[in-house]
Amino acid sequence: xxxxxxxxxxxxxxxxxxxxxxxxxxxxxxxxxxxxxxxxxxxxxxxxxxxxxxxxxxxxxxxxxxxxxxxxxxxxxxxxxxxxxxxxxxxxxxxxxxxxxxxxxxxxxxxxxxxxxxxxxxxxxxxxxxxxxxxxxxxxxxxxxxxxxxxxxxxxxxxxxxxxxxxxxxxxxxxxxxxxxxxxxxxxxxxxxxxxxxxxxxxxxxxxxxxxxxxxxxxxxxxxxxxxxxxxxxxxxxxxxxxxxxxxxxxxxxxxxxxxxxxxxxxxxxxxxxxxxxxxxxxxxxxxxxxxxxxxxxxxxxxxxxxxxxxxxxxxxxxxxxxxxxxxxxxxxxxxxxxxxxxxxxxxxxxxxxxxxxxxxxxxxxxxxxxxxxxxxxxxxxxxxxxxxxxxxxxxxxxxxxxxxxxxxxxxxxxxxxxxxxxx
Amino acid sequence: xxxxxxxxxxxxxxxxxxxxxxxxxxxxxxxxxxxxxxxxxxxxxxxxxxxxxxxxxxxxxxxxxxxxxxxxxxxxx
Numbered sequence: 001x002x003x004x005x006x007x008x009x010x011x012x013x014x015x016x017x018x019x020x021x022x023x024x025x026x027x028x029x030x031x032x033x034x035x036x037x038x039x040x041x042x043x044x045x046x047x048x049x050x051x052x053x054x055x056x057x058x059x060x061x062x063x064x065x066x067x068x069x070x071x072x073x074x075x076x077x078x079x080x081x082x083x084x085x086x087x088x089x090x091x092x093x094x095x096x097x098x099x100x101x102x103x104x105x106x107x108x109x110x111x112x113x114x115x116x117x118x119x120x121x122x123x124x125x126x127x128x129x130x131x132x133x134x135x136x137x138x139x140x141x142x143x144x145x146x147x148x149x150x151x152x153x154x155x156x157x158x159x160x161x162x163x164x165x166x167x168x169x170x171x172x173x174x175x176x177x178x179x180x181x182x183x184x185x186x187x188x189x190x191x192x193x194x195x196x197x198x199x200x201x202x203x204x205x206x207x208x209x210x211x212x213x214x215x216x217x218x219x220x221x222x223x224x225x226x227x228x229x230x231x232x233x234x235x236x237x238x239x240x241x242x243x244x245x246x247x248x249x250x251x252x253x254x255x256x257x258x259x260x261x262x263x264x265x266x267x268x269x270x271x272x273x274x275x276x277x278x279x280x281x282x283x284x285x286x287x288x289x290x291x292x293x294x295x296x297x298x299x300x301x302x303x304x305x306x307x308x309x310x311x312x313x314x315x316x317x318x319x320x321x322x323x324x325x326x327x328x329x330x331x332x333x334x335x336x337x338x339x340x341x342x343x344x345x346x347x348x349x350x351x352x353x354x355x356x357x358x359x360x361x362x363x364x365x366x367x368x369x370x371x372x373x374x375x376x377x378x379x380x381x382x383x384x385x386x387x388x389x390x391x392x393x394x395x396x397x398x399x400x401x402x403x404x405x406x407x408x409x410x411x412x413x414x415x416x417x418x419x420x421x422x423x424x
Numbered sequence: 425x426x427x428x429x430x431x432x433x434x435x436x437x438x439x440x441x442x443x444x445x446x447x448x449x450x451x452x453x454x455x456x457x458x459x460x461x462x463x464x465x466x467x468x469x470x471x472x473x474x475x476x477x478x479x480x481x482x483x484x485x486x487x488x489x490x491x492x493x494x495x496x497x498x499x500x501x
Binding site: 038040042044054056058171172173217223225226227228229230231233237238239276277278280282284286289292294298300302304306308310314316324332334337367368371373379390392396398408410412414416418 | 446447448449450451452454456457459460464465467468469470471472473475476480481484485486487488489490
């Protein structure tokens, strides 16, 4: 009787193994012809400032069990107005002298009759970015990937290459990932790159031809499965950027601090090196086998004196059928860069050309100021025979501390349609 | 008696601590990973959404490294 039981168990195992073996090629066939496509449209709008329309198409081709190829094309058009860094003039009279990016709007420096620079200037720009990637599984535990990116704007080109790898441990409960990314950027501003701390109203005698910068980033992360419905990822990233790091369209104003009367405008000057670091943690947890709570935190610091905290929280609630909604809250706070100046004070001899005590670097870019950002968002998604679709809306409120344009409200709308092509 | 009460209290505390601990750390067996395999459990969310957010915040804030490295540079306004 006992022997008979053993035989039947062996038979069962044989049958089970046979089923697995006979099913494997079918599974591989399905995977070999699996293709995902993402189509995304995004509209971003700031109150009375920048407006962006963006269209993305991404494809992921599961070539076989070991190789995934991916590609993506992003096109966007940007219009609107952005702060140049110039202070608002004390009187209503002003003149547009420069454009921040791309073509369109007013051009050229000089020719001013009242020596005021327009603090908010119109611009137009377009961007096309192309991504290509290859993800390869070396064996059961090791994976590697390589991604290339090329991005082109009217006045900016970027070439990047990222390499990454991962190793699973601990019965695949733990995954260690590492990556390195490098990029080369070429800045070709509409009127040429200007001399840093060059007087804007000069006739550009020292204009550079192009600006260049190199970036290298390193990242390491560890993902740990905690329970049947929760996991955590912790990691750190470090980066070095070197080259022309100023914004060719941003200026700093030298003012009489009492009357706020602008005395001179200079092209901003930032250091030629930027070392950046971050640590982060992300936690996902399933509730009641359906809803998902996601919490993420990042701490960023750099050698420009900026420290930033980011807290990101999402709650996804599954509705009936295949529909769901997600709520999103994001809080961000940063300290100012050491060289951020809303303006330079003539009385303190800070004029870069004629002052006796000019700063080594100065930028009035509002993005380098002390700042707090709040984002609220909502998303609705559903699955059907035509794939998965989600739409989302986000509103961001940005509150700086100094400068004339320290407050910003932006709204974002995005719709993403994911199609799965699997040959049966 | 006081000693016994303390022991009982400590036992309950330890047991309830273990129960809470299991809520946050009880690694699943290989055949129990169906829930984690769902797209909604991917850390960072949908790539199209994450990519858009990265680009927006990269353009509007000073902190520009963290969850991802590399990416398409831009002269953002």
